[in-house]
Amino acid sequence: MQFTAAQIAMLINGQVEGNASATVDSFGKIEEAKSNQLAFLANPKYEEYLYSTKAAVIIVNETQELKEPVSAALIRVPDAYSAFATLLHKYQEIMRQQLSGIQEPSFIHKTAVLGENVFVAAFSYIGEKVQVGNNVKIYPGVFLGDNVKIGENSILLPGVKIYHDCVIGKNVTIHAGTVIGGDGFGFAPQPDGSYKKVPQIGNVVVEDFVEIGSNSCIDRATIGSTIIRSGAKLDNLLQIAHNVEVGNNTVIAAQAGISGSTKVGNNVQIGGQAGIVGHIQIADGTRINAQSGVSKSIKTPNSAVTGSPAFEYTSALRSQAVSRNLPDLEKRVLELEKLVQQLMQERVII
Amino acid sequence: MQFTAAQIAMLINGQVEGNASATVDSFGKIEEAKSNQLAFLANPKYEEYLYSTKAAVIIVNETQELKEPVSAALIRVPDAYSAFATLLHKYQEIMRQQLSGIQEPSFIHKTAVLGENVFVAAFSYIGEKVQVGNNVKIYPGVFLGDNVKIGENSILLPGVKIYHDCVIGKNVTIHAGTVIGGDGFGFAPQPDGSYKKVPQIGNVVVEDFVEIGSNSCIDRATIGSTIIRSGAKLDNLLQIAHNVEVGNNTVIAAQAGISGSTKVGNNVQIGGQAGIVGHIQIADGTRINAQSGVSKSIKTPNSAVTGSPAFEYTSALRSQAVSRNLPDLEKRVLELEKLVQQLMQERVII
Amino acid sequence: MQFTAAQIAMLINGQVEGNASATVDSFGKIEEAKSNQLAFLANPKYEEYLYSTKAAVIIVNETQELKEPVSAALIRVPDAYSAFATLLHKYQEIMRQQLSGIQEPSFIHKTAVLGENVFVAAFSYIGEKVQVGNNVKIYPGVFLGDNVKIGENSILLPGVKIYHDCVIGKNVTIHAGTVIGGDGFGFAPQPDGSYKKVPQIGNVVVEDFVEIGSNSCIDRATIGSTIIRSGAKLDNLLQIAHNVEVGNNTVIAAQAGISGSTKVGNNVQIGGQAGIVGHIQIADGTRINAQSGVSKSIKTPNSAVTGSPAFEYTSALRSQAVSRNLPDLEKRVLELEKLVQQLMQERVII
DSSP states (O other), rough: OOOEEHHHHHTTEEEEOOOOEEEEEEEEETTOOOEEEEEEOGGGGGGGHHOOOOOOOEEEEEOOOSSSSOOOOEESSSSSHHHHHHHHHHHHHHHHHHHOOEEEOOOOOOOEOTTTEEEETTTTTEEOOOEOOTOEEEOTEEEEOOTTTEEOOOOOOOOOOEEOOOEEOOEEOOOOTTEEEOOOOEEEEEESEEEEOOOOOOOOEEEEOEEEEOOOOOEEESEEEEETTTTTTTTTEEETTOOOOTTTTOOOOOTTTOTTTEEOOTTEEEEEEEEOOOOOOTTOOOOEEEEEEEEEOOOOOEEETTTTTTTHHHHHHHHHHHHHHHHHHHHHHHHOOOOOOHHHOOOOOO | OEEEEEHHHHTTOOEEESTTEEEESSETTEEEEEEEOEEEOOSSSGHHHHHHHHOEEEEEEETTTSOOOOOOOOEESHHHHHHHHHHHHHHHHHHHHHOOOOOOOEEEETTTEEEEEEEOOOTOOEETTEHHHHHTOOOOEEEETTTTTETTTTTEEETTTTTTEEEEEOOOEEOTTEEEEEEOOOOEETTTTEEEOOOOOOOOEEEEEEEEEEEEEEEOSSSSEEOOOOEEEEEEOOOEOOOOOEEEHHHHOTOOOOOOTOEOTOOOEOOOTEEOOEEEEEEEEEEETTTTOOOOOOOHHHHHHEETTTTEEEHHHHHHHHHHHHHHHHHHHHHHHHHHHHHHHHHOOO | OOHHHHHHHHHTTTTEOEEEEEESSSSSOOOOTTTTEEEEEEEETTTTTHHHHHOOOEETTTTOOOOOOOOEEEEEEESSSHHHHHHHHHHHEEEEEEEEESSOOOOOOOOEEEEEEOETTTOOETTTOOOOOOOOEEEETOOOOOEEOTTTEEETTTTTTETTTEEEOOTTTEEEEEEEOOOOEEEOOOSSSSSEEEEOEEEEEEEEOEEEOTTTTEEESSSEEEEEEOEEEOOOEEEEETEEEEEEEEEEEEOOOOOTEEEEEOEEOOOTOOOOOOSSSTTTEEEOOOOOOSSOOOOOOTTTEEETTTTHHHHHHHHHHHHTHHHHHHHHHHHHHHHHHHHHHHHOOO
């Protein structure tokens, strides 16, 4: 899609300076933008690029002074960075609204109910009694098992698989390849050393405004629900086991894993590749460092931990610092042993 | 599907007490069940919910005494928990038997051979000379490469991809998005710093009664087979590299990884996010703690290890305990140094 | 496909000894090959199998002496191992050339441009203005978003998803389930504790001769490009975050993760399950051990690190060695304290 400088200025309430009919069709960094792109200048550090950039349109702060002539059309706004962010949101909204209708071939069970302005791409599969809310966008190769519910404005990127009976809220985005509702990992050991499957008959509930990255796994509960609370943001390649609860506005970075039945509080931050054992509680506002291994409940809100096993952040860092110099510490102990032995031999017993 | 209390009692050899025609269509925990659900009471801790639950039907121990009137229909059995588990298995069996036939559009090569009562969902792809056993259930978007064999009663959930020549046993379940038979990671370094691919011409053999979670990867062997032995249970997001062997009834938790050519024995337990280097052996019955990094063979059966690099469990825990107090230990050494220095200066040489 | 010993000898410039019309249709290890297979003998350790193998054709060194009669047809070449590798490459080339044409049903937007001898399998989705180079092979269930470019000779295995605007070079192989161009994980914290999505409008550029394993994730840049440089080899289940750059001929083992905006140099080796924080630089030739956690830039080329947090390899190993004996070290300190206390009490003040 192409936009003129004048159209963009209207979207973000800015003033055009220069060629109002200059057109752009994509976005670029000011230092590497091409002649069909729009850029912005917010950080004075990059001002030199204002005079050399190939961008056709640039959003600048209204206070921006020009030391040289500028070939691009300028759009002046009170705050260039936030105007640019606003523009991106509006642009993505416009792009998404264009996705609509049912592409063929797709498989939509006759008992499924689809809302208004829904997009169902080719090769998507919508099972029995599925409910899809208004404005939901379903990309190619998505699988929705029987009885799944998808709330309005949600977006399912290519190849997302949602097993039967799971419930997805409104304004949720789930990226490509993520699996919601696979069986929890439950097997009962038998006397002969084999394992018997424990049926996993619960579901997964993902509340509103959640975003989940690519190729993540959120397993269904054994009974009841695995729950991702409203506003949580989950990255790629996550493992969320059965019956876990993730609190509101909690953020989990890529490749982290949470074992079964653990309850993670609100506004928690979990670093990449961190692991949390099962059946524990993580207090609100906890910060868990990348690669940590959390092996017991964290009860004090807003604490920070690191290491595997994980401990309180500051003291763990202190231990790590000593740990690095262990060979030196051992040498000091050896030296002491020699001196003390010498002293023991030389001592005068009174 | 709906069942009456009478029908359920018949399936699990129980006695109905109350309304034998009460109907349910799903399962719930006794403390949160809805009026269309069946629950069970096995743990006396939850007895209070027997009198307040909305569940329409409850399975209880035959010895269960009632302190108050119960509105739900009761089904009395010798052991409520195991009767409930049995019921779930039968229910899932019934549900699965209903899946049958070929949905369109699907792609089935004319040389492929399908057994009796097979289900092939829409958008599934079955390549040349593929053999699919009786009662196999293939969900949407599954890919079976040329010459793949799937044993009877196996279930391939949505988006499972099995590369050419791989062999899957009987009664195997593979969850959504898992990739079986991708190329092993083999590249020969060249004098100019680049890498030349080593062709990966082996396959993967998954034996009977194996279950594999979602979005896991099991790579094909360079030559020969990567093998998952009978009864092994593998969780989500696992990496099993080329030429690995995983023994009978071995259990591997999510996000663990096993490097090339390593042989893991029988009845081994591997915790989440653990890693095992290549070309080593892990003895039968070994227990590897979550996040461990196993860097050499474990030869003693039934041993337990933890840490990265991993060591014997008890002594590793002891080291970790001291490690936590390292700053304190360093302080003690510093104190000793001062005292010894003082003693050295004060000593009386005889 | 079947080949005779004579045909194979011609492909690798060898001399047939025995039945030149013996046929094979696959490859096996000499110790376990079947009667329809070709094997090779390069390592003298395996010579005994030359006389007992069931393989119909065996590639051997031209200097190989026979101590017993051999039933298989032999093909003599100067170097059996490299002739075998050459044969595999030619075989895979032949197999791949056979893949051609458009299978139905597939979805190819009318504005997409496909080169010569392209294969598009059933259930693949090719969006608006996509450009697909000559000889590209697209397996079932692949998704190519709008404006994606795929360079010639590249191979996209089943279920690969490439989001809009991403660019894939020539001779690239991407294995099943991998997601290229999912949104970077960028969310701005709001005063009320919630997060606001930062639009991710960049793309991913994968240069020539790159191979990427199964179920990996490479996120698109916030602005600009996430870049995988020519010749890099990436394993399964990797996380490559937004705006990361991976250098030429860099090798990354399974389950490793690289956080946002980090620049990894050329010829770097990253072990399995290693993690690298965001916004740092890794010098050319760095070797990062498996499970390491790299928390700051590595500026010296060709250095090696291990541990979490990661340090210089040799000194980290030394610290780990002492760490293992910490309980012993603590005991020695305790013993010293007792002796020093005794000495302090017994000392003679002059």
